[in-house]
Structures are given as structure tokens and as C-alpha cells.
Amino acid sequence: MFLRTESDAALVARTRKGDVEAFNHLVSRWEKRLYNYLLRLVSNRPGYREDALDLAQEAFLKAYQSIGTLADAGKFSSWLYRIAHNLAFSHLRRPAPLELVEEGGQDWQERWSTDWKDSAPLQIVTPQPAFGREMEIAVGRALDSLSPEQREAIVLKVYHGFRFDEIAEIISCPVSTVKTRVYAGFTQMRAILESVPAPSQRRAQRR
Template sequence: MIFREVEDRDLILRARRGSVEAYNLLVSRWEKRIYNYLLRLTGNRDDSMDLSQDVFLKAYQGLGKLEDPAKFGSWLFRIAHNEAYSLLRKPKSEGEPGEPKQAAAGWGTLLPIETSLAVERALGRLTEDQREAVLLKVYQGFKFEEIAEVLDTPVSTVKSRVYTALETLKEILAPVRSTP
């Protein structure tokens, strides 16, 4: 891991005092993770880009309310979670052009394309709650306690969702894994 010259906590304190430069640095550190998380939730690049902007605007406006700067990451993902589910709850108009699910974007460099597509399809078969818990745990590297904060759910429920989802994924992907 690369040593960060200035920690997020210090940037938050500077941003609270009005430093736009400090906040822009925070955004640059977190924007890719937030965008990818939103992309996997919504499956739509345009929606994910718009939501990312909304997340960082709301975070900037609410920075003074953040009680513990050490929890900036989980706080930011909680905002992203809320924004995504607000969008997903809105009914789509019939004539609205949609973009097909593209949640596998960016995985091509990590896995062969066939495996990547199989994993995406398998993730799509999970419940929304399970999928989001797995995305936060596996792809974002959050601890169970952090996921519980993001989802506003007890830690035991988060653990159950992750373990159940991983077992389901193992079953779904078993034929893919055994293919030469």
C-alpha cells in the first residue's frame, strides 16, 4: 500500500475549514470506489456517474455532521447506498432509454471475460441485500462492522447475508470453476 502523505482525517478537518483543495483530494481518493459500487448496484454507467456526483455533493454539505472522521469511508458509502436506493425505488418511465447491466466493467483485467460474466450473472441471482453485502465485503474490502454502518443493519445480519451469499455463489459457480 502506498503511504498517503496526508490522511483522510486531516483532509476532512481542512475541508471543514473551507479548503476546496482538501475536499477535491478526498473526492479523487474515493470517487473510483464510489462509482464502481454504484455501478454494481444500478448496472447503469450514466446513473452511477450522476449518483456519484450527488454523493460527493451531499458529503460536502454534510461534512460538518460527520462525528468521527475515521469513519469517513463507511459514512460516504452510506450516502451512496441511500442515493442508489432512492433512484432504484423510482419507477422508470416506459419510454426512458435504459442501458443494459454493465456491472462487470473493470473486471476484465482481473479475470478472464467468461469468468467475469459468470460471476456477474451469479451476483445477479442473489437477493439485493446479499449482493450489496458481498459487494461491500469482497469488492470494497469493508469490515463487517463498517458494512453494518453503511446498511444500517446489525453485524450479525450482515455476516449472515455475506456467508449465505458466498455459499450461493459457490453453488452457482461450481460448474464454471470445474471447467478447464
């Protein structure tokens, strides 16, 4: 009962003593966020939902098996994400299975409006509430146009709220590199999204 209110560090300590239920609470606390992170990394490959789920499960298994090596129990989340990062990029280095999907089809649209609907919005353009679902899809496409490295840095910063130094620790690179990836990605996405016409402009163009 009290495990739900305990810190990650306390749950890690319990897990190290053989308390499996404590680790189950860590899984419950982080599974949705970790899945969404992995979903964004592999989202431009066929079968991305299943891949993200498999990678998340593998990350938790590796975390459980190696939790004794975690030097600072208070950094469980960044340590877990680092495990997931390594698994995801190993996965991305493998050839993707061949599968053709219509870019403008329903699968593409559902991908951004359902899988990502609980995520925080990217504040890289002036919010336009009237855009609705079309802007959600446009943001997804713009994010997908980035390199995996840029996309990951933006996802960790904007969607998951990690600090630059925490991201640097997760992906094992200097803070300056993280900042470069985030700002370069923002610049590219902003250029794409600012070219998306407002609904009133699209209606005028159709007349």
C-alpha cells in the same frame, strides 16, 4: 502537494475550515471506488453506467454540504458509503426505464470484462485461470442473481474490504444481518459458479 499524503481525517478537517482543494483530494481518492460500488448496485438496470456516475456525484455533493455533521473524521469512507447507499436504494425503489437487452449479447459481456476489470476477484470457488473472460462474465451474472441487499454486502466485504462492523454501519443494520447476507450470497453464487463447465468439458460436449 502534501495533501495527497494526508489522511482522510486531516483532509476533512481542512475541508471544514473552507479548504475546497482538500475536499477535491478526498474526491480523487474515493471517486473510482465509490463509482464501482454504485455500479454493482444498479448494474441490472438499463443505463446503469450513467446512473452510477450521477449517484456518485450526488453522494460527493451531499458529503461536502454536510461534512460538518460527520462525528468522527476518521470514518469518512464509511460515512461516504452510507450516503451513497441511501441514494442507491432510493434510486432502486423507483421503477426502472423499459429497455430490452439481449442477455447473451455484447453489452452483457462487456459489462463484466470492462467495468469490473480492476476489481478484486471473488474467492468463492477454486480459481481457474484458464476460464479467463468467460469466468468473469459468469461471476458477474452470479452476483447479479442475488438480491440487492446480498449483492451490496458481498461487494462491500469482498471488493471494497470493509469489516463486518463497518458494513453494518454503512447499511444501518446489525452485524449478524450483514454476515447472513454475505454467507447466503456466497452459497448461492458458489452453486451457480460450480456448475460452469471447464473449457475442456465444453469442448468435449461440442464433439
